[in-house]
Ligand code: PAN
């Protein structure tokens with residue numbers, strides 16, 4: 001195993017009210033068109049792509065080396081809204097090094113972290129002040145069920161990497177949809 005790169009200590013600002021990183025160095029932006037294949041209502045998604053292709057979520061980072069020993073941290077912000085009746089969500093992934101965990105800390109808004117592993121499924125609520133622990137081997141996807149943006153801080157082993165392919169093809173066994181005015185976790189058909 002390679003020795004982690006030696007780095008000087010540093011501090012950064014987090015705007016806890018906004019749920020944003022102060023002066024992020026890297027911003028990953030996912031728009032409607034990046035989410036093709038992920039939502040049940042593909043036609044509703046295409047309609048969004050045609051009507052301005054809005055941002056669905058963003059990830060802000062001031063990155064560290066993506067190697068063993070370091071800890072990557074970020075703030076994700078998922079916009080409020082739906083595709084058809086399904087609430088906006090992240091793509092979701094396993095870590096490429098599957099046996100690596102992650103911690104999410106809710107900063108703003110409300111939602112659910114969907115997790116699956118070895119035939120099991122769990123949904124944990126995420127809100128300001130609540131921490132969700134994603135254990136090793138659990139794929140994870142976050143859904144914004146609120147009326148405003150959902151922001152959360154994340155930290156995970158920097159060498160973990162991301163495996164999107166398996167979720168892109170398998171999906172999750174449950175979806176989060178609006179039913180009688182409320183979010184509901186329902187079986188994916
Ligand atoms: C998070 C996610 C972030 C975006 O930082 O990467 O919320 O979700 P997707 O990566 O599934 O598009 C994380 O879990 N990192 O490991």
Ligand code: ZN
Nearest residue numbers: 095102140156
């Ligand atoms: Zn992750």
